[in-house]
Amino acid sequence: MLSPLARTLSSAALIVLFAAGCGGSDKPSSSDPASDPARPLKVVATTTQVADFARNVGGDRVSVHQLLRPNVDPHDYEPSPADMQAISEADVLVKNGVGLEKWLDETISAAGFDGPVVDASQGIQIRKGDGSEEEAGDPHIWHNPLNVKTMVATIEKGFAAADPDDAAAYQANRATYDAKLDALDGEIAKKLESVPADRRKLVTNHDAFGYYLDRYKLTFVGSIIPSFDTSAELSAKQVSDLVAKIKTTGVAAIFSEASLPPKTAEAIGREAGVTVVAGEDALYGDSLGPEGSAGATYLQMEEHNTDTIVNALRGTSA
Known part of the structure; x- marks a missing residue:
């Protein structure tokens, strides 16, 4: 077959x-x-x-x-x-x-x-x-x-x-x-330095930003998809554990990605009581965006991602 x-x-x-x-x-x-x-x-x-x-x-x-x-x-x-x-x-x-x-x-x-x-x-x-x-x-x-x-x-x-x-x-x-x-x-380093150290914590759709986190010294708390591979899924216990971790670590926001549906992230965000960044503000993780979008090129993508992360973690609007 x-x-x-x-x-x-x-x-x-x-x-x-x-x-x-x-x-x-x-x-x-x-x-x-x-x-x-x-x-x-x-x-x-x-x-x-x-x-x-x-x-x-x-x-x-x-x-x-x-x-x-x-x-x-x-x-x-x-x-x-x-x-x-x-x-x-x-x-x-x-x-x-x-x-x-x-x-x-x-x-x-x-x-x-x-x-x-x-x-x-x-x-x-x-x-x-x-x-x-x-x-x-x-x-x-x-x-x-x-x-x-x-x-x-x-x-x-x-x-x-x-x-x-x-x-x-x-x-x-x-x-x-x-x-x-x-x-x-x-530019990315300068912008992220403006975020208080205790708020530099990320929860994302899936584990796609490890190199970014390592380079700019952010803390990875967890991801909605527990893998580099977007086909993986969280178990009920993993969802419960992630919600608890979000609450105890004081994560300010959950970041959805433009190439992935935000439904699960939004459900976890509601349960954890934190903002979910989605829609036009979603991060570009696995892919650039279409022509005319905020992630149409690599340089635009990383600038958009950084601005979105900084604004959410600082609690300010774009």
């Missing part, structure tokens, strides 16, 4: 093969971008975050196809025929790594892609796993801007290896983005 993902991949792969067969021999090869200097490097990026990083590093020298849509949980991804086609024609594929894209190897194989895969997590100190199936460790590495500097450096190297003629441009773009990341890091 094929899994739902395997069935989806099989159908999408057949469509791609049919399209390739109908296209004749006029389709240009994507295996050697240097053979056509006018053609942008074809990049497939898995998550919304690494796609944003790829665009910043690549600039106008890359064409980025993003697999995951805004506010879509990475665990819920199913490839479309367009995704399979893009993967099959890519010069470079960029992934987050740390086991976040569990579906990727199977998808790459079905698409027939044999080009370079850039693992953006290389060189980053990974937080330990939470005891669930996320054995590779905490994959939410982007919630520390200094980690992102390492990620974009890795992406830059991958682009330069695939397209040596534009290596200087990739390096310059990365340096420009690094400066923005340094500024963001300083």
